Amino acid sequence: MRIKAIDVLRLKRPAPKGPRTPARRPAWTQDAEVANPMSRFPEVKRHRSLWLPRWEGVWVKITAEDGTYGLASCSFGRPVAAIIADHFAPLLVGQEALAIERLWDMMFRMSKPYGTVGLASVAISGVDLALWDLAGKIQGRPVYELLGGKVRDRAFAYATGNDIDWYLELGFKAVKLACPYGPVDGLWGLDENEKLVARTRELVGDDVEIMLDCYMAFDVEYTVRLAERLRPYGLKWIEEYLIPEDLDGHVAVRQRLPWQTLATGEHMYTPWPFQQLITRRAVDILQPDIHWVGGLTACRRIAEMADSAGLTVMLHGGGTHPYGQHLTLAMPNMPWAECFIGSAPGVPLVEVDWTPGTIPPRDGWVTVNDGPGFGIDMPLEWFEPFFA
Ligand SMILES: [Mg+2]
Known part of the structure; x- marks a missing residue:
């Protein structure tokens, strides 16, 4: 079963309604100072939100020849989405979808010229997880099996x-x-x-x-x-x-x-x-x-x-x-x-x-769900192309 398409997506799901039960107090994340690698710079020491990037989540959809698709998420927004869309996807389309070790090794080696660790390894993660989801869905079995x-x-x-x-x-x-x-x-x-x-x-x-x-x-x-x-x-x-x-x-x-x-x-x-x-x-x-x-x-x-x-x-x-x-x-x-x-x-x-x-x-x-792949059920209407 070959890969027909790799799409990089953005989640545009309608905002969930929020919890029914009222909070007793704000979560610790709102205000707590956390020691971090940037703590030596006083202007951003107080909270990590003062320096962390505001990149959004990236979703990867990999579709096989028969229309079955796998779906997975990774992090760090546009640079990661660009690595997948511009570099990985064109070479992986047409490859055997179930040969996950081969595909992983291809991405690992393709990213050598600009460095595999960091953003490229996040991009590899998104593709790899979508491949595992696809493999489970093709075989009708949960990934743990x-x-x-x-x-x-x-x-x-x-x-x-x-x-x-x-x-x-x-x-x-x-x-x-x-x-x-x-x-x-x-x-x-x-x-x-x-x-x-x-x-x-x-x-x-x-x-x-x-x-x-x-x-x-x-x-x-x-x-x-x-x-x-x-x-x-x-x-x-x-x-x-x-x-x-x-x-x-x-x-x-x-x-x-x-x-x-x-x-x-x-x-x-x-x-x-x-x-x-x-x-x-x-x-x-x-x-x-x-x-x-x-x-x-x-x-x-x-x-x-x-x-x-x-x-x-x-x-x-x-x-x-x-x-x-x-x-x-x-x-x-x-x-x-x-x-x-x-x-x-x-x-x-x-x-x-x-x-x-x-x-x-x-x-x-x-515990874990028993659905096929990772058992993630999200309607495709919740997504839009990352790069319109
Ligand atoms: Mg930790």
Whole structure:
């Protein structure tokens, strides 16, 4: 079955009505300061929205000769849409649709002249996920079955965000805080970070895991200093403390904090940096993002490499969309699923506007739909061509 067309689309779905249940207070995302790589620049330090790009989502529709199509999303707007429409699509049309490894390798190699990591690997992700959706629809089977079937019926879910009381009410038994302060905030920031973790431990007790996400904000020295401060609170892991390029820094943190579980990977692209992390044994938990790293094909390779090294993979944000849910339930070394909760406290998760086909986390567990492909049912009237 050959590929007949690859269309890059924009979602123009009518705005959902919004939740029936009123919020008790605004979500933490509205106002919370989060330490980040730009925190050293005072004019944008207060909130990530002051510097993050406003690129919209990109949807990819791949149609086979018989009219069956696969649909998937990725991120980062016009540059990613242009890579798919201008470069990948013309060469992939006419290729065998089910030869996903071949198509992935073509995109990986085609993008060499301008660099595969970053925006190109996001573009690869969109095409790869649409191919997996198409493969499932052609065969009338859910993607987790194409991967060999479920290894578990549900995955333990953890909540990411700083509305901890709300996550406890929702039944989560593990929570991940966004660390507010970093090196530029000095000793005061170190104290404030400790107070946040201490308050959280007080609130959740000893039967709930706490993790700390540092969003590329630190250097080796600050990571070590903060981790030593927080050791009494028994963090399950600390995450993404360095910029992704600093492999030697990751190795140094590993050596200086042998007792601390370490995690990273959401801003690493293609399986190659993960191979290096694994070889150097620089972290314990690898966290690729299925929409950025190169799609399901890349995540599966990373999971298999990690499994052979006895390491764990937990997809970045993998618990709150069908792409991550299908893969997580099918991989033996993906025991946990991350659920980023950006909705307001008080609004039940079933009322939140997830990608159609997403089963929201319930009582701290994630499951998956059984529809063909990724089981995403969205009418084509919801979309328009990305480039009109
Ligand atoms: Mg993170």
